[in-house]
Amino acid sequence: MPDYTLTASTPLDGYSRDFVGVSIHEVNDRAIVSIAVPKHGERELAKLLTSSYQIELPKPGILSVASRDNVVLFNMAQDQYFLVFDYTGNTATSVVRNLLGDTAYLTDQSDSYVWVRISGTNSRCLLERICPLDIHPSVFPVGSVARTVMEHLGTTIIHDAEDSFLLLSARSSAHSFLEAIETSAANTEPVN
Amino acid sequence: MEHRGLKYSGFKVIKEALTGHKGWKPVWRTPKPREEYDVVIVGGGGHGLATAYYLAKEFGITNVAVLEKGWIGSGNVGRNTTIVRSNYLLPGNEPFYEFSMKLWENLEQDFNYNAMVSQRGILNLFHNDAGRDAYARRGNAMILAGADAVLLDQDGVRQMYPCLDFENARFPIKGGLLQPRGGTVRHDAVAWGYARGADSRGVDIIQNCEVTGMVIENGICRGVETSQGTIKAKKIAVCVAGSSSRVMSMAGMRLPIESHVLQAFVSEGLKPILPGVVTFGAGHFYVSQSDKGGLVFGGDIDGYNSYAQRGNLPVVEDVCEGGMALMPMIGRARLLRMWGGVMDMSMDGSPFIDKTHIDGLYFNGGWCYGGFKATPASGWCYAHLLAKDKPHPVATEYRLDRFKRGAMIDEKGVGAQPNLH
Amino acid sequence: MSQINRIDGGLVDRTQKLNFTFDGQTLEGYAGDTLASALLANGHKMVGRSFKYHRPRGIFSAGSEEPNALVQLRSGAYQEPNTRATITELFHGLEATSQNHRGSLKYDFMAVNDLFSSFLSAGFYYKTFMWPKAFWEKFYEPVIRAAAGLGRLSGEDDPDIYDKGFLHCDVLVVGAGPSGLSAALSAGRAGARVILMDEDFHMGGRLNAEILSVDGQSGHEWTRQAIAELSAMDNVRLMTRTTAYGAYDHGIIGALERATDHLISSSDKPNLKKPRQILWRVYTERTILCAGSTERPIAFGNNDRPGIMLAGAVRAYVNRWGALPGKRVAVFTNNDDGWRTATDLAEKGVEITAVIDSRDGQPPVDVPNGAAVVMGGRIVDTQGRHGIRSITLSNGQKIPTDCLAVSGGWSPNVQLTCHQRGRPTWREDIAAFVPGGELPQGMMVAGAAAGNLSLSSVLQDGHDLGNQAVSDLGFNPTAAVAAISEEETVGISAFWYVKESKARSWLDLQNDVTVKDVKLSHQEGFRSVEHLKRYTTLGMATDQGKTANIPALAVMAECTGKSIPETGTTIFRPPYTPVAIGALAGRARGKDFRPARLTPSHAWAEEQGAVFVETGIWYRAQWFPKAGETHWRQSVDREVTQTRASVGVCDVTTLGKIDIQGKDAAEFLNKVYANAFAKLPVGKVRYGIMLREDGIMMDDGTSARFSDNHFVMTTTTANAVGVFRHMEFCRQCLWPEMDVHLISSTEQYAQFAVAGPNARKLLQKVVDSYHDISNEAFPFMACGEITVCDGVPARLFRISFSGELAYEIAVPTRYGDSLVRTLMAAGEEFDVTAYGTEALGVMRIEKGHAAGNELNGQTTAQDLGMGRMVSKKKDCIGNTLSERENLNREDGLSLVGLRPVNRSDELKAGAHFIAKGKAANMTNDEGWMSSVAFSPSLGHSIGLGFIKQGNDRMGEIVRAADPLRGSEVEVEIVSAHFIDPEGERLRA
């Protein structure tokens, strides 16, 4: 029996900071399971998603949400979705496999990303410095999702509430990503 | 006959200055095309004009026309960043570029025109051990081929360029491969000097003459159709850089070439601050300072097929990012102009100087973004091929069939992906 | 005395006095001034020297077209060369110095060039400086270079910060003059998302400089109300100090905002901590270009003296800034607008000495009191050393004046319309080029930029195009009508230069290009506009020839006997005005040049004092110095020795990891790898080589099979992204029918190599005991999903890069930091060492494994001794073209090991192999040393290299020539497997 235990760490050690008009927080305790749709298997998968999570396969750019485990489902690539849910354990794929069986190819991505939430009235002003996409509510309303590149880093942006955006970027470059956000916050913070 | 036109001399310059410059004549004539020539060169850029010049001067073939769609020198010879160097790795390339370098070194006296050849040195920086190893291999290859190369460590680089970022760099400078004989040349003057030299030896330079078709009879190319009528020739020598595919398609040929846009940039004029040419090894940026004071710089090609002679912002930003990463003192210099040239990017990054499968039709192209430095050797070797129907000894590898044989000359090792060369 | 030339009126704030210095002299101006208006208000006329002849130069214009009044702004590291005084907003503590003189501005030694001007005509340097040969580089060129340029960089790192951003809108209006304001009002009122930007710090454009009325009130008041209405709209964003400098493909506009340049002096700057400038990329459906027009001069003898200015600029200084450019002003014009300068100034009580109109006939307006009027007049010369004192007319009449206002008509600012493929077209009635038919995507042009030169037409045009733009986009324009003003007269008769002038007549003031230079250019055959520019340097200066190009073109047209449009036009390229390189780079400099990827053990390695190395954008531990180790070799040798003797741990997370699933996953791998993969058993790993389609080695790595439909591939660190992209290409474009899915799991797992004879023993301490990892149960090339430390899921691979008994163990990244600490703690009893990339490299060279220096994109599997792995029996990427003759030559290269004959010799990578007794030259070059290391296991330097027919030459001694570093070493060709050639250790 091993005498050792492993302890988990988060990419940014639970970072949280407020600027004038905008707050930046690391988000944790969410699992991500990639769901790849087998050839000709979409219908069957959709059926199981409905029966298990009461959730639909979303079109690209739009979040599907359900109450069970605060599930969010969105498209990442052709035939590939990310299922995101509240979970702190080590075996996120088995949780999903229990519900979806072998109707999809599952890959755990929970440890692949850093999550940062940017919220507050100045959020869009901050994001204007690094996000190439038009995130004006008229074209990117709450419930929208897109993947793009910010400061050379691939980033998925989710408009999760009014004046609130969730960003996912690669875990290994989490510190550079945070720096890009903090710099934007400092550069756009109003001078008093 | 040398200089049917006007020879420039100190005496002549003084005389003209004192008499109101009334005696200067056009640097080249404006002839009407004749019905037939021994050689018709398609393309009045640097390579085409150099080919005509050397055909006349070195091989005695003067019944030659150079056909230019627009004004001579309007292509890449007037759109590049003026760098000359012979710092190649592979045996298929290095002797050719070294031959070119030697021609540059004697060019002005040869064609009696000051093209301002300036051997200020070209320094390629490296930022890690693998980079050093690759440059050591290359530097040794250069020396073995008779060229010059010096490997600098960080201190050596610092002595030459104290203004680089040595303290805070994301990719610290570890050293560089210096070719002291590399440098810059005033690009337009190269075209004008060759034009003047060719013209004075009887070559017809015909501007605003666009080739619209090839005259091919029984598999033999006998001339070209142009916007100024049909012009017959014993040999047709195509030399049109970014337009290679367009022109050769008139002969039904497909080429191992894609046309891509490369942007170049110049800053406002500044008092001298950079002695030579520097190339960043961890980003896309190289720079030199012109005699007029502008920082002339560039980076990577835009990366998509284009004939548009203009690029887009992401590459502009990428190049300036490289510039600021390498030498943060240029931040307050302003970019004055940006422009684009159409590059004939080949499938292995190396050029072609070859006969085609069609008798009488010759091809010179695939120079990628490196055609300017090759101008003298390209002209000479093409002239040699046209005059003798066999390749010049330093250009034996530049064959169109080399991909069939697997004899690629791939300096960068990126394969059949033209936008990466 | 301060502000001797300041008069009443204008838009400056007299309650805010600002002190500034010019060439060390302290002066005073007001908020709202530019440096130029403040200098004029203080009676300063001469502000610089010209490029070539070092002629005295003053303020010429009132905008970004300025060719003359270039200064060095600020000092020290903040020094900005070539800054146009005419658009530099005055701030407290501004420091400016004049440029391009040796000695003082007034007494410049280089002014001697002017005396030799006949030698310095266009293109002079091409004809001379060639004799004797060596003199060009040794003598002439250094002299020319020393004289080059205008301003000076400090040579210090730019201390400011810069930023970039992205803007999105429906309608972008460029220019906030009367047409721009009207357009923005139309579009904004209709509810579209509008951005209105202007390069000036005060919106209003020419309305600021004129005393015209709009909608029955003053133009200034109308502007104020328009701005107020726009500011109140949520859907409208107003951006001052922002120049749209370039139009790019698909309607993208580049813009530069000078965010804080105007705020504070250099000494206060470090406290600001806000970006100096912001580079915006604007994504817009419609761009309405309302860039106005630029006045151009007329060329005549000595027309470059300080005090000779554009007529509209003279008016602007008086009307907008209350700054008087002179006390006795003369006007030279070919159009009605020039007269307005005379009437406006006369109204302010300024003495108008003369109005010279090149046109015959009657004056178009009432003549100001006391002014001499010369219709059909010509100025042939001017006098005044440091500033104009008088003018001479063609009739010999001399008129004293201290300011000459010149108007040759107005040229629409078409620059942005040309940035793609647009060619302007000539309009004879206004003697100017207007935008051509082919505009950048989504662009419309309104107002003076479109050639509408009267205020009433400009207001209407802006209003209409604003409405049209929003209608195009599906908005409903409001019923509001355009603002109105009275119709003014805009007559013009083209007149470019005074032929009667004997003295030099300037066209390009900054680059010193005169009418004679253009004529010489024509005489020597440089007749195409592009040849003209290149031969004379016309329009190549910092002002991009905004005031020079068209008059010069007119001179060339006259020489060729053709019309102006037949002679040509010049195409404008970005940027509209020069842009600081720092702004184009944004934040990317220093450590922020590129993001950093950190391995899961990074924090731990830092605690150990590891030295890090950049590997692509990763930082990896290169070695781990221990106390007492003073040279990196000591640390690396120890790490190798300890690993080979017992056990070492290395973070290998950076290797690319790709999760491959699907019914066709095995068949897919069989196609992307050159060796066979279809039958790899579950629970096994196989080494694979991947070719490019051209048959050259692309990458190598391993793939592990976890189930029938599930593989995990590793790639090299360098090629991780490229291999993934390539496999997506294969999957989507070549074999779309396959059921195979790819996702990167590089970030998901922290992966460590555990290598050395005690590797298993160490792992057994952390792997949960119910997983049997004995040699029998888990042999070489086994893989499996296990758990460690009481249930944490992990993957274990029995693979070896070092040649030792070795494993790679992967855990979810969140446990990576913890795992390395655990392994090191658990390994204490075995004297475990952490090893970095350097020891990793030494061990792989000792083992003869190829890495980046060997997989350099130029080598084949054959060259690397793996030719037989390339299957001929299946369809896979690269195998067909790998069979080409030149890639399979008898005398082809082989990867071999090299060891120095004299064991104490140090080998150098990059050396070339030359047979003994042959000359070291290219003909005798037989290959090169690709990688070297000092082998602590063998006690001497070893190398890997490629040499012709190497496999047949084992034991032969050749020279490793390194003339670059002046060394040559005799080496023996040996097997590349220096250590454990039979592979017994890794199976132990």
Add this chain to the structure above:
Amino acid sequence: MIIHHPLLGPRDASEFVYKGDASLINRPDWQADNAPELFHDYLYLRDNPAGEHQELWYHEQGDRSWLVVTRNTLTHDITNVELARDVAFAKQANKSGRVEKSGRGKK
């Protein structure tokens, strides 16, 4: 440049990686008698037109789709964008004379 992704809408071209001529989809049959020649022509020879060009772009910083973009190399105007996978399917169907479903469900 802006590429109108068929699934995601307009995206700046800097999110994409360029490969080249869309004919790279048409990989030759490795068992053809003249396979070496076919592969040579496939890999190395290009039409390289000055005008309309069909080319492959990879949405690396997006959804990792390979796209076939029809773009004019003189003007950079883009007139059509398709998923490369759909194009590849269509080509296969043409070759085999049957129509295969793209595998993508109805949206």
